Ligand SMILES: O=C(O)CCC(=O)C(=O)O
């Protein structure tokens with residue numbers, strides 16, 4: 001197992017400027033940096049100073065969620081407000097997933113009173129604020145990428161068909177301090193992923209030469225990745241970010257991931273502008289939620305890399 005990555009550093013792009021509006025010089029400058037980073041790494045760090053106001057609260061919320069007795073945490077599964085809770089096969093990762101619509105609708109009444117009978121308003125408020133901030137960043141990044149490919153006329157249609165998933169994650173430190181896999185190497189299946197974490201290393205991203213780069217995000221930084229659905233929608237114009245988590249040392253790693261995906265019933269299909277004789281269509285149209293089902297059925301077989309080709313390659 002590769003335990004230390006190359007020294008190469010992921011580009012850091014600043015999204016904090018409040019004047020970052022489509023068409024402005026600031027927007028064009030950031031977009032240029034996004035294009036270069038995507039071409040080179042399929043990944044970058046987006047810095048957003050506004051998240052600093054939430055940093056402490058997010059870390060407190062993460063610790064609170066994972067400090068609950070496991071019996072209580074299991075309620076997350078049966079309760080409609082959370083539709084997933086699992087521990088990874090390595091035993092290091094615990095995660096909790098929250099659907100965005102459910103989050104906004106009922107986190108205060110349902111979620112916190114289920115988990116904390118006396119209520120925990122600060123937990124709900126923190127998660128809602130974090131989701132708002134990070135989903136705005138996600139929309140900005142996605143719009144820039146659509147502009148880069150000259151297909152931004154589809155930006156609103158995509159926004160209307162987007163679902164967000166918020167995943168809370170905790171990786172325990174490896175029992176003997178030896179580097180241990182926290183999440184095996186994979187690319188995400190969705191559109192765009194934003195990862196926010198405490199300052200405990202572990203995430204590695206593969207570069208074009210197949211080398212693992214250590215990612216060292218800063219407290220105001222989100223790691224931005226593209227998933228298979230977005231790459232398919234762009235007719236292979238981008239490559240999905242290949243990454244894994246390798247835990248070392250003796251500190252637990254806490255993180256929050258915001259995953260954008262398309263709604264059930266929406267067909268992920270490259271627009272006609274991106275298809276011609278030189279660029280024939282790469283994937284048959286597919287439904288992201290159905291593809292996820294296929295993927296999860298394949299994972300136990302060890303086919304964790306790219307399963308999209310097998311699912312709907314032309
Ligand atoms: O914890 C991380 O930084 C990465 C998690 C991840 O890759 C995933 O949940 O898909």
Ligand SMILES: [Fe+2]
Pocket residue numbers: 186187188243
């Ligand atoms: Fe991932």
